[in-house]
Structures are given as C-alpha cells and as structure tokens.
Amino acid sequence: MKKIFTLILSLALVQAFGQTPAIVMQVVSSAGGYYKDVASGLNISWTIGEPVIETIKSADNSVILTQGFQQGNLFTTDVPNTDLPSLNFRMYPNPTINKVWFEVNNQKAKGDFLVEVYDITGRKMITQNLGQFEDQALKEFSVATLRSGIYLVKVRIGNYNSDVIKLIKE
Incomplete structure (x- = not known):
C-alpha cells in the first residue's frame, strides 16, 4: 500500500510541478x-x-x-529575368582631374545619354543627361565638382545599361 501511495503521489507531483522539455x-x-x-x-x-x-x-x-x-x-523568392541589353563603352582618362570622355560602340542604342556617379558608399553624387546618343559618339563629362577620391560610374542609353566602372578623381 505504501508503494502505491508513493507512486501516485510522485506522479501527481510530476504532473503538477513538472515541465516538459521544450525547444x-x-x-x-x-x-x-x-x-x-x-x-x-x-x-x-x-x-x-x-x-x-x-x-x-x-x-x-x-x-x-x-x-x-x-x-x-x-x-524562396523568384528573381525576375531582366535581360536588358548591355552597353559597351570606354571611359578615359582614368584617373582624371576635371573631365572624362565616353566612347560608346553600340549601333543599336538610341535615346538619352544618362550618366550617374556614385561615391564609394553608394550615395548618388551626379546625375546628368548628356543629350541624345548618336552612333559611336564621344561624349564629354565634367567631374570638376567632385572631390578627389574613388567613384562608381554607370551609363544608360535608352534601354541599354552599362556595367559599373570605377573612376578615380585626382
């Protein structure tokens, strides 16, 4: 009788005060x-x-x-496929002091020639429209207002985007 009472009492105490493990x-x-x-x-x-x-x-x-x-x-999330055509261009001189030249070799690109310059932290420093793009045109772009440092340049002509290119301003 004593064993049964001890068993029932211990089960009651475990039920009342015991906690089940949780993750x-x-x-x-x-x-x-x-x-x-x-x-x-x-x-x-x-x-x-x-x-x-x-x-x-x-x-x-x-x-x-x-x-x-x-x-x-x-x-998971879907990433849309944005197969935008790429823009092939050269920017020189680099490093520069006051201005750079853009030479674009893309016969199909049509539209406004837009240049965006960002500082190394990603802040947009300059956005400038250099006018309509003409086939294999050279475009002059002034960087005289920028302080000496490293900048990132992106060019867009209509639906054509460029890669981001590093610009060093002396």
Whole structure:
C-alpha cells in the first residue's frame, strides 16, 4: 500500500510541478539585442560574434537544428529575368582631374545619354543627361565638382545599361 501511495503521489507531483522539455531558440554570442514594436509589428533581432555555427539534420530530414547567424524560416523568392541589353563603352582618362570622355560602340542604342556617379558608399553624387546618343559618339563629362577620391560610374542609353566602372578623381 505504501508503494502505491508513493507512486501516485510522485506522479501527481510530476504532473503538477513538472515541465516538459521544450525547444527554444537560443543564441550564444558576445553581444546582441531584440526590439519589438507592437503597433507596426516590427521585430528586430541582432547578434555579434557567434562562435558556434552548424546545421544538423536527421537521417530522413524530418528534424533540422540550425545554429548561428539567427537562421530563421526558409523561404524562396523568384528573381525576375531582366535581360536588358548591355552597353559597351570606354571611359578615359582614368584617373582624371576635371573631365572624362565616353566612347560608346553600340549601333543599336538610341535615346538619352544618362550618366550617374556614385561615391564609394553608394550615395548618388551626379546625375546628368548628356543629350541624345548618336552612333559611336564621344561624349564629354565634367567631374570638376567632385572631390578627389574613388567613384562608381554607370551609363544608360535608352534601354541599354552599362556595367559599373570605377573612376578615380585626382
């Protein structure tokens, strides 16, 4: 009788005070924080210096445990294929002091000759329309207003885009 009573009492105590183990998201890092704005539904979580990074999967991939870099839910997104025609051009002299010349070799490009100059942090410094493009035209572009440094230049003629080219202003 004493054994049955002890068994029933221990089961009752485990039921009343016991907790079932739960998997919670935890991060081991040197610094971090969490911000939640209820009004907008915005959640921001960040960490620095995570020493443990690993992904562990069960044999049948039914359970996945991820560690490090705050790995969240996996989702995929489509990237549209923007097969815009490319623009082949040369920019010289580079490095320069006051101006550069653009030489474009594209017979099909038609439209406004638009030049955009960005600083190394990505801020747009100059946007200038150099007028209508004519076949194999040379276009002069002034960079006298820019300080000495490294800049990124992008050229667009109608639907034709150029690659980004580094410009060094002395």
